[in-house]
Amino acid sequence: MTTTGTLVPVFAALGDETRWNILAALGEGDASASALAARFPVTRQAIAKHLTVLQGAGLVESLRVGRELRYRVLGAQLSETARKLDRIGAEWDRRLAAIKRIAEDL
Amino acid sequence: MTTTGTLVPVFAALGDETRWNILAALGEGDASASALAARFPVTRQAIAKHLTVLQGAGLVESLRVGRELRYRVLGAQLSETARKLDRIGAEWDRRLAAIKRIAEDL
DNA sequence: TCCAACTGCAACTCATTGGTTGCATTCTGA
DNA sequence: TCAGAATGCAACCAATGAGTTGCAGTTGGA
Numbered sequence: 001m002t003t004t005g006t007l008v009p010v011f012a013a014l015g016d017e018t019r020w021n022i023l024a025a026l027g028e029g030d031a032s033a034s035a036l037a038a039r040f041p042v043t044r045q046a047i048a049k050h051l052t053v054l055q056g057a058g059l060v061e062s063l064r065v066g067r068e069l070r071y072r073v074l075g076a077q078l079s080e081t082a083r084k085l086d087r088i089g090a091e092w093d094r095r096l097a098a099i100k101r102i103a104e105d106l
Numbered sequence: 107m108t109t110t111g112t113l114v115p116v117f118a119a120l121g122d123e124t125r126w127n128i129l130a131a132l133g134e135g136d137a138s139a140s141a142l143a144a145r146f147p148v149t150r151q152a153i154a155k156h157l158t159v160l161q162g163a164g165l166v167e168s169l170r171v172g173r174e175l176r177y178r179v180l181g182a183q184l185s186e187t188a189r190k191l192d193r194i195g196a197e198w199d200r201r202l203a204a205i206k207r208i209a210e211d212l
Numbered sequence: 213t214c215c216a217a218c219t220g221c222a223a224c225t226c227a228t229t230g231g232t233t234g235c236a237t238t239c240t241g242a
Numbered sequence: 243t244c245a246g247a248a249t250g251c252a253a254c255c256a257a258t259g260a261g262t263t264g265c266a267g268t269t270g271g272a
């Protein structure tokens with residue numbers, strides 16, 4: 001039983017170009033939705049929605065600084081996801097290799 | 107310049123529960139769209155569409171066997187994606203740590 | 213040869229979602 | 243205190259995508 005349960009939302013979040021752009025921007029330093037909106041050709045509300053998705057996937061966290069809501073990227077979650085991915089891929093290849101071996105023994 | 111170009115379609119493909127189910131099924135052995143349709147509560151055509159997406163992302167490959175089209179999962183692509191993910195996450199954390207260090211020096 | 217099984221294509225429905233505008237609310241700082 | 247800057251919420255639109263039905267085209271085997 002592989003724990004793909006919490007994994008799917010993460011990929012769904014990462015499967016959007018705009019959200020990658022936001023993540024990349026956050027990767028250079030924390031920023032608020034308004035600040036990000038100034039750097040992208042979309043509305044602040046659009047950015048806010050994307051940030052909600054990213055936060056739901058555990059890819060960013062929010063922290064209040066004065067009257068603004070700063071967002072910070074969480075690289076650790078990416079690494080965690082990467083580890084899971086690698087394990088799953090290796091498991092598939094292992095099983096298929098076993099099947100191939102059995103087939104060749106006929 | 108991180109090469110997220112080819113990465114986004116992979117995540118978009120992985121961001122769907124049904125496609126994970128298909129991949130998991132294929133992880134236990136190659137199968138055709140018709141064979142998969144018999145194991146899932148969706149139509150063969152729905153499966154076929156998902157397989158097209160997965161193939162576009164390089165996550166599966168197809169091979170003709172007689173009159174049927176078998177699909178095989180490609181675990182190597184997952185591992186490749188995992189490596190890229192890990193690098194990106196580490197880079198973000200590295201950069202943010204540097205920023206934090208600079209801020210603390212003030 | 214010819215039926216049956218498999219794939220391929222097209223059109224359609226319905227839900228989701230990325231994006232927008234508009235307005236209300238909160239809170240900082242001069 | 244009060245104007246401005248920030249977030250929050252709701253309604254709406256358009257595009258995408260998951261899924262369906264229906265039918266046409268191939269191909270393998272008895």
